[in-house]
Amino acid sequence: MTRYVAAIDQGTTSSRCIVFDAAGAVVTQAQREHEQRFPRPGWVEHDAVEIWHNVQAVTRGALDAAGLSHADLAAIGITNQRETTLLWDAATGEPVGNAIVWQDTRTDRLVGRLASDGGQDRFRDRCGLPLATYFSAPKIRWMLDADPELQARAADGAVRFGTMDTWLIERLTGRHATDVTNASRTMLMNLRTLDWDDELLAAFDIPRAMLPQVLPSSHVYGEAAPFGGTPVASALGDQQAALFGQACFAPGEAKCTYGTGSFLLLNTGTTPTASERGLLTTVAYQIGDQPAVYALEGSIAVTGALVQWLRDNLGIIRHAAQVNELAAKVPDNGGCVIVPAFSGLFAPHWRPDARGVIAGLTGFVTKEHLARAALEATAWQVYDVVDAMNAGSAVDLAELKVDGGMTASELLMGFQSDVLGVPVSRPTVAETTCLGAAYAAGLAVGFWPDVDSLRANWRVDRRWEPTMTDSRRQAGLRQWRKAVARSLDWVDDQP
Numbered sequence: 228m229t230r231y232v233a234a235i236d237q238g239t240t241s242s243r244c245i246v247f248d249a250a251g252a253v254v255t256q257a258q259r260e261h262e263q264r265f266p267r268p269g270w271v272e273h274d275a276v277e278i279w280h281n282v283q284a285v286t287r288g289a290l291d292a293a294g295l296s297h298a299d300l301a302a303i304g305i306t307n308q309r310e311t312t313l314l315w316d317a318a319t320g321e322p323v324g325n326a327i328v329w330q331d332t333r334t335d336r337l338v339g340r341l342a343s344d345g346g347q348d349r350f351r352d353r354c355g356l357p358l359a360t361y362f363s364a365p366k367i368r369w370m371l372d373a374d375p376e377l378q379a380r381a382a383d384g385a386v387r388f389g390t391m392d393t394w395l396i397e398r399l400t401g402r403h404a405t406d407v408t409n410a411s412r413t414m415l416m417n418l419r420t421l422d423w424d425d426e427l428l429a430a431f432d433i434p435r436a437m438l439p440q441v442l443p444s445s446h447v448y449g450e451a452a453p454f455g456g457t458p459v460a461s462a463l464g465d466q467q468a469a470l471f472g473q474a475c476f477a478p479g480e481a482k483c484t485y486g487t488g489s490f491l492l493l494n495t496g497t498t499p500t501a502s503e504r505g506l507l508t509t510v511a512y513q514i515g516d517q518p519a520v521y522a523l524e525g526s527i528a529v530t531g532a533l534v535q536w537l538r539d540n541l542g543i544i545r546h547a548a549q550v551n552e553l554a555a556k557v558p559d560n561g562g563c564v565i566v567p568a569f570s571g572l573f574a575p576h577w578r579p580d581a582r583g584v585i586a587g588l589t590g591f592v593t594k595e596h597l598a599r600a601a602l603e604a605t606a607w608q609v610y611d612v613v614d615a616m617n618a619g620s621a622v623d624l625a626e627l628k629v630d631g632g633m634t635a636s637e638l639l640m641g642f643q644s645d646v647l648g649v650p651v652s653r654p655t656v657a658e659t660t661c662l663g664a665a666y667a668a669g670l671a672v673g674f675w676p677d678v679d680s681l682r683a684n685w686r687v688d689r690r691w692e693p694t695m696t697d698s699r700r701q702a703g704l705r706q707w708r709k710a711v712a713r714s715l716d717w718v719d720d721q722p
């Protein structure tokens with residue numbers, strides 16, 4: 228009997244598999260980290276074969292841990308780190324090199340060259356994205372430039388492109404396909420046609436023959452041969468999957484996922500909404516042949532990664548959670564503000580020339596103040612994104628649903644509610660990314676009847692209400708804005 232749905236989350240630092248029951252509760256899970264490769268400053272790579280082995284191992288591991296087999300599964304859903312770019316040989320299925328990860332900034336000159344002719348927003352109308360190293364198209368261009376043989380082979384379809392969803396779908400089912408949410412992060416998909424766009428392909432000189440077929444997010448992609456032919460029935464980028472798992476199915480509903488970076492997505496309904504304030508327009512999901520649903524997104528590159536930096540580079544904490552113990556020892560930041568622009572600032576600023584600053588240092592500032600400033604930096608970056616959303620759209624965010632590793636920090640969540648001035652709610656199932664992929668897969672095979680049945684599964688675990696006075700909020704905001712201004716225009720040689 229098929230009582231469960233499995234979700235595979237292929238993330239930036241690890242791959243995990245979680246099996247859910249019909250109530251959306253976690254039945255079993257397994258997780259495995261993969262190596263982060265930093266061959267040069269600013270470069271970040273993953274070995275896609277290592278990832279493929281890990282994905283199989285965690286899926287088997289999760290099933291074994293609960294004494295289940297693939298026969299217990301109605302479907303498998305896939306969710307993944309987005310934008311990370313891989314090329315492989317169509318005949319052998321072997322990667323032509325490592326995957327270039329979304330955080331990698333090696334394409335900054337290429338992006339600068341393209342932006343010098345028409346500006347950073349020259350493709351925004353078609354694909355919803357500004358020109359930035361973050362997205363896949365510049366990474367594909369870089370790979371094709373790096374090996375002169377590849378362009379011709381790509382034009383014949385002998386070399387294939389894929390993000391991590393596509394890589395896993397092809398390995399599992401034999402089909403070269405992606406979903407609309409992942410395709411919407413490449414800079415190559417037209418937001419309205421939901422297909423590859425000839426003008427964008429021409430601008431990046433990327434052959435259509437190397438690209439996967441674009442399919443809905445909740446859709447049967449094929450049968451997973453290593454798992455007894457279980458249907459692979461969904462694919463979504465991880466941030467879109469979290470929106471789905473948080474049951475943000477109505478326009479105006481939003482979630483923020485706090486991990487290595489943080490990503491706030493607002494459901495804007497079935498027509499793409501443009502942002503004049505630096506937010507991305509992206510596809511939220513598409514269920515079968517229904518119209519696609521769109522989102523506005525604020526992507527923040529460094530939030531939890533700053534806590535890791537306090538741990539790994541400064542050594543002032545031993546575990547991420549200790550940042551809270553340290554921060555709780557002081558009543559405020561002691562006048563110190565950190566802007567973690569380690570690889571420039573993403574939304575809403577899109578400033579590749581920014582670099583991190585610690586502002587307001589005096590002899591009074593201690594490691595406790597630094598810990599507090601690190602948590603506050605996350606909340607203020609999210610504030611900037613929400614501010615851009617409220618200013619640029621008719622929607623005034625009334626509540627924020629949250630998930631991800633950093634939501635374990637009560638101090639951060641309380642401060643977040645304070646600076647936003649709206650309640651912040653964390654659900655009982657914290658694994659919303661996997662849950663969203665499972666939901667989308669379950670819908671495609673009739674395991675769940677409709678999205679209303681999914682909404683009924685959402686339960687609040689903890690809710691934070693704002694308590695900060697407006698004058699304190701304004702004072703903190705002034706300080707934050709001054710610190711952000713000081714982080715800009717640091718890198719001199721932007722092309």
Ligand SMILES: Nc1ncnc2c1ncn2[C@@H]1O[C@H](COP(=O)(O)OP(=O)(O)O)[C@@H](O)[C@H]1O
Pocket residue numbers: 238239240241485486487488530531532533534535547548549550551631632633635636
């Ligand atoms: N208790 C905590 N307080 C603050 N930050 C935390 C805590 N626990 C984990 N983190 C941070 O959260 C991030 C991990 O969250 P996770 O959702 O697993 O991220 P990802 O999916 O991006 O790998 C790490 O960057 C870590 O520093």
Ligand SMILES: O=P(O)(O)OC[C@H](O)CO
Pocket residue numbers: 237238239240307308309310329464465466486487488
């Ligand atoms: O794998 P995560 O959770 O760090 O998410 C990465 C994002 O999808 C990048 O856009």
